[in-house]
Amino acid sequence: MKTGLLAEHICVHYGRRVVLDDLNVGPFPVGHVSALLGPNGSGKSTLLRAMAGLGESRGTVTLDGQDLSRLSFAQRTRRCIYLPQTLPATVHIQVLESLLAAQHATGWTPAQPEGDAVDGALRMLDVFGIADLAMRYMDELSGGQRQLVGLAQALGRQPDALLLDEPLSALDLHHQFAVMEVLRRETARRGIVTVMVLHDLNIAVRMTDYDVILRDGQIIAAGPPRDVITPDTLRATYDITARVETCSRGLPHVMVDGLS
């Protein structure tokens, strides 16, 4: 049964500093893109890492009813992959090879619907519109191009849950929308869970289906974007005065008036 990604009683501390204390969040729905919002240092990356099983944390994470902590580390990262906030390093290795390496990293390669690993990698690059970069070296790409390669690496492993940490941070407007479209389409088509950290509230309110706002490791609001992104929660989260207006086409739009 597909019940989504659920995290319960998550505790994470760095040394003495407690960042997440008994946090319950989710379930993030299957087939839909969810957003994790919140100011800098609120614990978004920490939460995603904990859900992916990276670093030390306590609590239970279940995906479609299965307790992920029962899996070995390699198996867990195959089901539920975290895409780091930092861009892939500038290594002297071709884009195509970097995708192959990402697939081989756990000594197991995902089955391809057709063709072999090279076909699969190329298809993945094409999904993100960068098939033409296949034979270029990673250390000769722009930041945004590398971010797209990182996304292709993650999706190419065919995970059941995609945890993306600010996947749009280096992308231009065109690619931000293109990537959102791809993620929505692939998430629905594959029936997977996608959670992404976002700072752009307009993208969140328009293109995601389930939002969680975090501040200082506490949940401020969770639910459908229209319920979560409101002037009240935005003041409580970001200390700003903002309005959520409806544009001429009837779509929501967040306008920031100033600091509160």
Place this chain on the structure above:
Amino acid sequence: MRVPDQSRPAASSSSPVPDLSDYARQVRQTYRALLRRRIGILGVMGALIAGSVLLDFCLGPSGLSPSALVRTLLHPHDVSAGQSVIVWQIRLPYALMAVCVGAALGLAGAEMQTVLANPLASPFTLGVSAAAAFGASLAIIMGWGIPGVSDAWVVSADAFVFAIGSVLMLDMVSRRRGAGTGTVVLFGIALVFAFHALVSLLQFVANEDALQDLVFWTMGSLTRATWPKLDLLAAACVVVAPLSFRAAWKLTVLRMGEERAASLGVDVPRVRRGALLRVSILSALAVSFVGTIGFVGLVAPHIARRLLGEDHRFYLPGSMLVGALVMSLSSVAARNLLPGVVIPTGIVTALVGIPFFLAIVLRRRGLS
């Protein structure tokens, strides 16, 4: 081949687009050609090593013609006893030791640079050679040995113990929670200074003969090669290298960043420990048998990276072969630069390696 940089709008086309299969074929061909080219480069290096070993036999004092060499190797009893001894006891271990030491140091340096994410990491720069030198000086100057070790092995055994100890210390530091790769590298540099100071201290109290021995030891020389040592080092290479090659994918991913590797399912601490263990065996054996040879472990990986890229399936063997080639050429040079003298190899490696280094590493990147 390269499709012009027009990024196809991702969202507008559902995959696979009609022209992808054509393009896929093209990419596949290019990629195959690239793999073939890399295998070719490895092959050429292998051939160059063979040539250099042959040169090592044929040039220099009491050099042999190739035909005499083949005869001595195949039918040692048909040639004069003197010639047989020269080939079998002096020339052969010397030439092969060069290859093995180079390969061991090349591989050790390559793995170190990857797992410590630092282009300056090598057995020499992170204190393994310095530790070995300290061990050797304990044996040479203080006469301290390990009980049960025969005189012929005392210096190497002491050097080995300290060399392996130094890598284990690096490993211990890397295991500490929250110790980044930077910490490990800094610790390695601290080891270099510490052991250099200790060696200087011993040199200060040493008598003249012992001092001369020690100075000669630290210059690094292949003339210390013997069959048992060669066997040991070759066996270590044969056992360790496949283990490294097996970790190639994981190491490649590790190059893309520690956090990224972890998120792709690589157990980073474990991969790092495994690599350091392999490095410790190879580098400790190599430096304890031939003394301080600094340049190869640092530079071979850089040359291999330039020639082969950083796919570790090629980079690791490439670094091994480059190391072996540089060492072998150095050994040729060591015996032919000055007539009648064998210059310590440690001195020559840098002199031979630097032209390579300049030619390949500093070359403008005009890569495909």
